[in-house]
Amino acid sequence: MSQDTTAHHDDHHDAHHPTGLARWLFSTNHKEIGTMYLVFSLAMFLVGGAMALIIRAELFAPGLQLVNPEFFNQMTTMHALVMIFGAVMPAFVGLANWMVPLMIGAPDMALPRMNNWSFWILPFAFTLLLATLFMPSGGPSSGWTLYPPLSLQGGNSLAFVILAIHLMGISSIMGAINIIATILNMRAPGMTLLRMPLFVWTWLITAFLLIAVMPVLAGAVTMLLTDRFFGTSFFNAAGGGDPVLYQHIFWFFGHPEVYILILPAFGIVSEIIPTFSRKQLFGYTSMVYATASIAFLSFIVWAHHMFTVGMPLGAMLFFMYATMVIAVPTGVKIFNWVATMWRGSMTFETPMLFALGFVVLFTIGGLSGLMLAIVPANFQYHDTYFVVAHFHYVLVTGAVFAIMAAVYYWLPKWTGHMYNEKLGKIHFWWSTIWVNVLFFPQHYLGLAGMPRRIPDYAVQFAEFNMISTIGGFMYGFGQLLFVYIIWQCVRGGEKATAQVWEGARGLEWTVPSPAPLHTFDTPPLVDDSVAVHKDTLA
């Protein structure tokens, strides 16, 4: 075995580097694969964004104007699937690929060839998924949750959607196994678990969540597949099945999934705020335990997504209280971020702006989540635009803002150039203003009773929908500026130093910018002087 692994390493160190397409197709280098993940994610972000704009354009005014209801439903379903599995998750995996080995002093990921495979599955998966839009029966239109019996009443394209979801799941599981194997086996001497940067910690926990729940989703959609095409009755009441069972299985996956979409964001923000506050992260150990607590709690709250199916009082109380308990570790985190800034020597470069935007706006999303946890209120809010507003605050101003913060933060390390700071700040303020114009009115729409996933609505909702659509288009087109800033930074710009940011600490800032293709071939020695965080409480 040991010879095997040595040969493995030598092989890609000494090998000549193929150029052109082959360089990317056959790459086993964590930095190149990380870049591919990030570019893929950006492309999917734009595709999913275009779908969102179709939805918002139709909702600009009451009545049916642009698209027919069937296509509208395909857009809401596809927008969610593309954004969750195509944009946010690959972006986090890309960041992990690039940064985890650099942050723990490893030469590469533990399984470089599997890494290549994990990435290259994705373009095929999304080709399959998006191709359903051009099939006679159209794409999936039952919402991304694919609840039966509705999801089983569409056309045969469901089989393609399910296969695409299987491929995405396989890709995520392999990526997660690789990340855990890297973190547990490849750390530099002295990089003890409690010296690891928080981004590495949050990804370690996220990867365990992925391995625990992606297979459950695979099982759930396989049951849909056999119910639809092979005559089983898992969810078919006529055959003794139960459609509510699907909701339980789906949300057993679905709730940990939403933390998969946010825990790495917590890690990113925990890296950026100390750097620009020029202080150690406050309460490092409590951050680690808070992350682990959130991950544990995510497994016992799933039924809060389905209070209205009818469940016993005791179950509703349990799921309500368990959900509210999550506010405690999340509150610990927000407290720690604020305490890190307290009396810090703060500056407000673009990554810091996005991180601060994250802290403020994610908290709004967290609070509306608490409102949704209240069972009697949930009966009123269920399947309204209030839910839509809630999860877009945690996913757009939460996960997406954190990803953008991370891109600005590490872009100089990747490209060797500083990005255009002025444009970065414009991008931040433009996004922050318009994203609130886009999503804040949706709270009011939901409280007033506007249901989600409908192409038409009562005229009383007209004004807020119009405002929301204007916000959507301004926010959406503003993201082209983000693409331009990245393109400009890749092409050239002011040379970045190795440390890049004055207050930056950690192993990734000890290698030159741009980071050479191979780093830490000889492991660095890590002690408290170069560790990113010391616990200020210890």
Place this chain on the structure above:
Amino acid sequence: MSEMTRKKPWQTVAGLTVMAVAMFGFGYLLVPLYDKFCEITGIGGRTADTAYQVELNDEIDYGRTVRVQFLATVNSALPWRFEPTDRFMDVHPGKLYETTYIAYNRADQPVVAQAVPSVAPGRAALFFNKTECFCFTEQLLGAGESRDMPVRFVVDPNLPDRVDLVTLSYIIYKNDEATAVLAAVN
């Protein structure tokens, strides 16, 4: 220090792979777990799918009256009419009662159907015992045939005190397979 670094990852990878496969199995395990859980707790309004044996020494509680409502829903794929003869009955726990549902096949060919019962509220489901029910077996009606289908039931005297209204609902579905077999035979 160096012993903890750059270990061979294969053990970790094997363990994690086993975990992923096990979780796929767990997804399927949730199906029987859910059924068992509903059966034990009555959540979801499930009732037994076999006949209840009446015990002759069951006390009849004449001091207590519980209203039992009867509902019927026909799945859109089934060309039948299906209705209860009684909308409700006021019953004493422990006493055996009988009511009927009337089914009529509107189609011009024989159709096989299966009724699925449900009792609300869920916590009453365990205390609603059917000694005879058309839902225990498949029902065949010839073209244009109609039939009275009986249900005999006892409400268990241990029904929680808070419950004074129990709803028995049936959804009746077409059994495509059995209907097709029948058509082939004819």
